[in-house]
Amino acid sequence: MVLFSLISCSKTNWNENFKEKNKSPFGTYILFHEAEALFNNNEVHYLKENIYDYLFHHVKDDDFGNYICIKPTAYKLDKEGLSYLLDYVENGNNVFLSLNYFSEHLRDSLQFTTNNLDEHVYTPEDLKLLNGKLYLENKDFKNQPYLFDRNIRRNYFDSYNENNTIVLGTVEVNNQKQPNFIKIYYGKGAVFLHSNPVVFTNYNMLNGNEEYVENILSYLPSKDVLWDPQIKFSKYSNTPEEKQDSIFKFFLQHPSLSWFLAVSSIGLVLFLLFNSKRKQRAIPIIKPLQNSTVEFAQTISNVYLKEEDHKNLVDKKITYFLEKIREKYLIDTSNLNKEFIKTLALKSNNDLSSTKYLINTIIALNKKSECTDVELIVLNNMIEKFFKK
Numbered sequence: 001m002v003l004f005s006l007i008s009c010s011k012t013n014w015n016e017n018f019k020e021k022n023k024s025p026f027g028t029y030i031l032f033h034e035a036e037a038l039f040n041n042n043e044v045h046y047l048k049e050n051i052y053d054y055l056f057h058h059v060k061d062d063d064f065g066n067y068i069c070i071k072p073t074a075y076k077l078d079k080e081g082l083s084y085l086l087d088y089v090e091n092g093n094n095v096f097l098s099l100n101y102f103s104e105h106l107r108d109s110l111q112f113t114t115n116n117l118d119e120h121v122y123t124p125e126d127l128k129l130l131n132g133k134l135y136l137e138n139k140d141f142k143n144q145p146y147l148f149d150r151n152i153r154r155n156y157f158d159s160y161n162e163n164n165t166i167v168l169g170t171v172e173v174n175n176q177k178q179p180n181f182i183k184i185y186y187g188k189g190a191v192f193l194h195s196n197p198v199v200f201t202n203y204n205m206l207n208g209n210e211e212y213v214e215n216i217l218s219y220l221p222s223k224d225v226l227w228d229p230q231i232k233f234s235k236y237s238n239t240p241e242e243k244q245d246s247i248f249k250f251f252l253q254h255p256s257l258s259w260f261l262a263v264s265s266i267g268l269v270l271f272l273l274f275n276s277k278r279k280q281r282a283i284p285i286i287k288p289l290q291n292s293t294v295e296f297a298q299t300i301s302n303v304y305l306k307e308e309d310h311k312n313l314v315d316k317k318i319t320y321f322l323e324k325i326r327e328k329y330l331i332d333t334s335n336l337n338k339e340f341i342k343t344l345a346l347k348s349n350n351d352l353s354s355t356k357y358l359i360n361t362i363i364a365l366n367k368k369s370e371c372t373d374v375e376l377i378v379l380n381n382m383i384e385k386f387f388k389k
Contacts, residue, residue, distance in 0.1 A: 014124035016151065018071050018197060020046070020229050025203035026151070028070055031213065034205075035225060038217050039066070044225045050234035051226065052081035055088060062091040065223030069230065070197045073101040076230045082106055090187030094220055098194035100155060110184050110191060111161040117154035117173065127151040133172040134180065134196065136215055145172075146212040148204060155195040156180045168219060171196060181216065192219060311371040314379060318362050321383050336363060349389045358382050 013024040020032040035044045047054055051067065067085065074097060082105055089095055102114060121127055132152030133145040156171055156178035169181030180195045200213055322333040329347040331340065336359050345355040361379060365371060
């Protein structure tokens with residue numbers, strides 16, 4: 001039934017996606033749904049959150065069994081999440097990672113390096129030409145080649161710490177066997193690393209190589225499994241620089257896509273330059289000059305209001321008021337004392353109390369570094385009321 005589902009599509013998608021719910025050739029639907037049988041009917045838990053968050057919230061006894069991630073790159077397992085996961089490995093758990101690319105932090109933490117001779121091959125047409133022979137070093141499988149007819153990158157472990165690492169499997173590269181499956185002891189637990197995740201996909205599970213996958217996973221102890229589909233970033237990790245899922249970052253990881261991005265950008269710039277020169281600029285209509293003093297004043301006031309610079313408007317309102325007093329009543333405004341208030345009240349025909357309240361308000365607002373819109377409105381109303389007398 002699964003085979004029929006895979007081949008019944010009108011157009012086959014040969015892109016590598018490694019999605020557990022995808023039945024295309026290079027999804028991992030079959031492996032995930034057969035996982036319980038492969039692990040002697042132990043529970044297989046499909047993670048719907050980042051492994052860091054899951055361990056933080058749900059694992060309290062330092063024991064979760066086996067963690068499995070089969071992807072091109074586990075980029076959502078950031079530095080902090082990886083360190084947290086390795087702490088659990090140190091307490092006796094196991095991690096199985098099958099990736100095309102291992103992060104620098106993982107390589108440094110576990111002391112290994114890799115070499116991928118087909119790092120820049122990624123199109124289905126080019127990957128189709130990459131066949132290979134894989135071996136397992138166990139004495140029961142020794143010298144028995146497992147043949148894979150496509151998408152086998154020459155990706156292997158170039159160096160590792162021989163004191164805590166054993167080679168479990170190899171891939172043939174230029175007629176020489178190179179390690180592609182290793183076990184690194186870490187505290188009471190272990191980390192299993194495999195550099196050819198494509199072997200776990202639907203295509204190879206249906207193409208006579210399911211025995212290889214079964215033998216690979218048999219190295220893991222018979223315990224419950226946390227299966228990581230890499231669907232979410234951590235909500236709590238403190239390494240935001242690795243959490244940026246940028247399309248430009250993805251483009252820059254592949255030279256061909258980087259060239260495409262660069263050429264496209266240059267082409268867009270050239271198009272804009274040539275297009276701007278070919279089009280004649282519109283001839284502006286010159287209107288006669290108008291007296292726009294009122295409109296200018298309204299525009300300036302609107303700018304201040306929009307910027308909410310109420311203190312600036314208060315200062316200008318006070319300056320206008322004092323200038324008007326000097327011009328209309330010929331009173332010196334350099335000293336706003338009691339004598340000034342009495343003189344101003346008499347000459348302006350305003351009562352003494354309201355005049356005193358206005359001047360005291362002006363003095364108080366002058367001392368402030370900031371003013372509210374309410375203070376501005378109150379001051380404006382008081383000045384308008386004052387000049388209506």
